[in-house]
Amino acid sequence: MVKIAVMGYGVVGSGTVEVFYKNLSSIETKIGDNAEIKYILDLRDFSGTPYDDKFIKDFNTILNDPEITVVAEVIGGLKPAYDFVKSLLEAGKSVVTSNKELVAEKGAELLHIAREKKVNFFFEASVGGGIPIIRPLHHCMSANEIDEIAGILNGTTNFILTKMINEGMAFDEALSTAQKLGYAERNPAADVEGHDACRKICILASLAFGKHVYPKDVHTEGITEVTLEDVQYCNDFGGAVKLIGWAARRGGKAAVMVCPAFISEESQLSSVNDVFNAILVRGDATGDVVFYGKGAGKLPTASAVVSDIIMAAKMHGNSKSLYWETSDGEFILDYKELKNKFYLRLICGDKAAAVKQAEKMWGKVKILHRDQESENEIAFITEEVSERQFESDCAELAKSAEIKGKIRVLDY
Amino acid sequence: MVKIAVMGYGVVGSGTVEVFYKNLSSIETKIGDNAEIKYILDLRDFSGTPYDDKFIKDFNTILNDPEITVVAEVIGGLKPAYDFVKSLLEAGKSVVTSNKELVAEKGAELLHIAREKKVNFFFEASVGGGIPIIRPLHHCMSANEIDEIAGILNGTTNFILTKMINEGMAFDEALSTAQKLGYAERNPAADVEGHDACRKICILASLAFGKHVYPKDVHTEGITEVTLEDVQYCNDFGGAVKLIGWAARRGGKAAVMVCPAFISEESQLSSVNDVFNAILVRGDATGDVVFYGKGAGKLPTASAVVSDIIMAAKMHGNSKSLYWETSDGEFILDYKELKNKFYLRLICGDKAAAVKQAEKMWGKVKILHRDQESENEIAFITEEVSERQFESDCAELAKSAEIKGKIRVLDY
Numbered sequence: 001m002v003k004i005a006v007m008g009y010g011v012v013g014s015g016t017v018e019v020f021y022k023n024l025s026s027i028e029t030k031i032g033d034n035a036e037i038k039y040i041l042d043l044r045d046f047s048g049t050p051y052d053d054k055f056i057k058d059f060n061t062i063l064n065d066p067e068i069t070v071v072a073e074v075i076g077g078l079k080p081a082y083d084f085v086k087s088l089l090e091a092g093k094s095v096v097t098s099n100k101e102l103v104a105e106k107g108a109e110l111l112h113i114a115r116e117k118k119v120n121f122f123f124e125a126s127v128g129g130g131i132p133i134i135r136p137l138h139h140c141m142s143a144n145e146i147d148e149i150a151g152i153l154n155g156t157t158n159f160i161l162t163k164m165i166n167e168g169m170a171f172d173e174a175l176s177t178a179q180k181l182g183y184a185e186r187n188p189a190a191d192v193e194g195h196d197a198c199r200k201i202c203i204l205a206s207l208a209f210g211k212h213v214y215p216k217d218v219h220t221e222g223i224t225e226v227t228l229e230d231v232q233y234c235n236d237f238g239g240a241v242k243l244i245g246w247a248a249r250r251g252g253k254a255a256v257m258v259c260p261a262f263i264s265e266e267s268q269l270s271s272v273n274d275v276f277n278a279i280l281v282r283g284d285a286t287g288d289v290v291f292y293g294k295g296a297g298k299l300p301t302a303s304a305v306v307s308d309i310i311m312a313a314k315m316h317g318n319s320k321s322l323y324w325e326t327s328d329g330e331f332i333l334d335y336k337e338l339k340n341k342f343y344l345r346l347i348c349g350d351k352a353a354a355v356k357q358a359e360k361m362w363g364k365v366k367i368l369h370r371d372q373e374s375e376n377e378i379a380f381i382t383e384e385v386s387e388r389q390f391e392s393d394c395a396e397l398a399k400s401a402e403i404k405g406k407i408r409v410l411d412y
Numbered sequence: 413m414v415k416i417a418v419m420g421y422g423v424v425g426s427g428t429v430e431v432f433y434k435n436l437s438s439i440e441t442k443i444g445d446n447a448e449i450k451y452i453l454d455l456r457d458f459s460g461t462p463y464d465d466k467f468i469k470d471f472n473t474i475l476n477d478p479e480i481t482v483v484a485e486v487i488g489g490l491k492p493a494y495d496f497v498k499s500l501l502e503a504g505k506s507v508v509t510s511n512k513e514l515v516a517e518k519g520a521e522l523l524h525i526a527r528e529k530k531v532n533f534f535f536e537a538s539v540g541g542g543i544p545i546i547r548p549l550h551h552c553m554s555a556n557e558i559d560e561i562a563g564i565l566n567g568t569t570n571f572i573l574t575k576m577i578n579e580g581m582a583f584d585e586a587l588s589t590a591q592k593l594g595y596a597e598r599n600p601a602a603d604v605e606g607h608d609a610c611r612k613i614c615i616l617a618s619l620a621f622g623k624h625v626y627p628k629d630v631h632t633e634g635i636t637e638v639t640l641e642d643v644q645y646c647n648d649f650g651g652a653v654k655l656i657g658w659a660a661r662r663g664g665k666a667a668v669m670v671c672p673a674f675i676s677e678e679s680q681l682s683s684v685n686d687v688f689n690a691i692l693v694r695g696d697a698t699g700d701v702v703f704y705g706k707g708a709g710k711l712p713t714a715s716a717v718v719s720d721i722i723m724a725a726k727m728h729g730n731s732k733s734l735y736w737e738t739s740d741g742e743f744i745l746d747y748k749e750l751k752n753k754f755y756l757r758l759i760c761g762d763k764a765a766a767v768k769q770a771e772k773m774w775g776k777v778k779i780l781h782r783d784q785e786s787e788n789e790i791a792f793i794t795e796e797v798s799e800r801q802f803e804s805d806c807a808e809l810a811k812s813a814e815i816k817g818k819i820r821v822l823d824y
Binding site (some may be wrong): 009019020023026027029030032128129131132135137139142143144145271283284285286287288289290291292293294297299300302303305306307309310311314320321327 | 431432435438439440441444490492542543544547548551555556557565680683696699700701702703704705709711712715716717721722723726732733
């Protein structure tokens, strides 16, 4: 009999218990043993629910119970989740988690403890909700070098951008619609400023490149500056504005960034709408593979947690290959060294002069148009230019024109 | 040291050896041991290639070498692959294969032998080339009941349909273009008549439902009857014609079919173009998840074979859950019991009378249009009707009108 504890009975935690008991007989077949959830840890009172007898309030009950071999951490955040998970792994219990902040900040350390203790630390639910991505990246593509990853990793911002693109809503209106529907929190900063997407690309990049990518080292821009005008120009470009988390090998280092980007309509990522997520993985042998689905939600995320519980319950010993090392700040390339194409929107007195100046700096530019374009507005796409050069060029350009929009053009 | 044999040195076999040695150091890390390919079995002469000393012509050399623990079968077809694989599993060696015909016809039997002998039979490369689909379906979605699967499973037919849709090529011209580019074989029957897609949906359905679905029990229609006119009407419908292999639970039985279908442009499957494949998996907890990528090609397929080699090399004992049982003919629902919407294109003297007759049989129909629609042509979409009823209704309708096009409308 495999005995499991679930820590946290919020949306994902209650979903985990629900999915576990709904599919128990097929889960037991897959594990090859009987299984039960012995404890549910939550400080709140859930008396009267069907799992009344399982609720506990003291973490040490789980830590000190030798019968418990697998624990699901679905509390979220670093405190107290980090201390809990660390103690459990050190006590020789496997842990599975949906906690992206925990994995993005402490993954290397926790994976190392799990290896030492010959147990497992799994986190399929931390990226892409119910989309299988961690295990396919690690297992099925194990014969590939992963060169690049690019993803629409945050459903809230993708919903907002979809409303702007398809219904012409301004950012604020789209955000408040998302809040009304429960897709965005009252304080939407973690989503709209890109921090949530940043944590997820850090996890994917760490796994793909074998060294920890820390959120603090990743240049992160959100979507708060994206305007309806930008969205309209992107339509003329032939694509859609998406918030992209991406990571690529550059020599022995990793380039990692989160930013809004123009994505061509030929890309599989451009047609990913509403709260859906998609992750493109570029392998040296497979070419581009895309994983698409609901990136959040109670049951999709819970099903990923339960599939990790099954894996942890049936696996004897540590999964040697699900691992990455710690790294120092040197591993991440300074983003200013990167080269990108840019979309730029200007307000200026002399459009011809502005284009002339732009072409002097960046070579031939591609002019874009939109309906009801104002008379002194001009928008275009540059050739590739280094981030550092572009920044100083823009400072120069800003002397004679007002820069109203600036978005990277990415090729995924 | 893990010693491996590769049987067959065609496109996939030579790719397997190439990918294996290119990534050997990371493969050995993942296996946790040194590894080498000891034998390559092929009756043809490959002297002068870099792996000269590994080629053998006698299968028994592999069978009788106790050092060989993992064998990749990439010969294709049933003879002699089936006898070889069966003997190897019976001798206690794990086998990985890209051979869809072998898995679709003999999967249950071979999985059973592997289980008895405590070794593994893996086949990630048999569906979707380099797209990870078998293992995600089996592992990562293990907490889900899989209710339905629908896929664009054949790159050749998808290339042909894309040429028809985007460039207005007729079927014959698109087929000969595919042949010139090496995407279609000189005898294209297995692709264009749907047999290749049928084998793949059989494998996916067997895995998802836990019972073997045999190709002979699956109603299979290819794309040879799809015309440019149909493609144009589908454009007015708001979607694309795709060859879909699909499988769904219906009570205790399975509904499985391969057929061309109108797919709405809102579906992620409608934007899958050229030789790409995509597989939609509908789980009870995850909702729809889509896997997209190159469904064929030397290196993508080889990378899937090598990832199975890695899994087989590092795993001790049989993967208990990658398994399905044999089944009798009763498991598959007679397709005539299924209900579908249909697109129908008619040539008739009296269009109004034809519509009236159609609506009498099938309720309100949705009329479609196209440019240069001929005067006595009419096309529409019906409401849901049983296949059996529709067939007899069409026989009735054919008395007063000529049925020129008949394609299912599927909701994926």
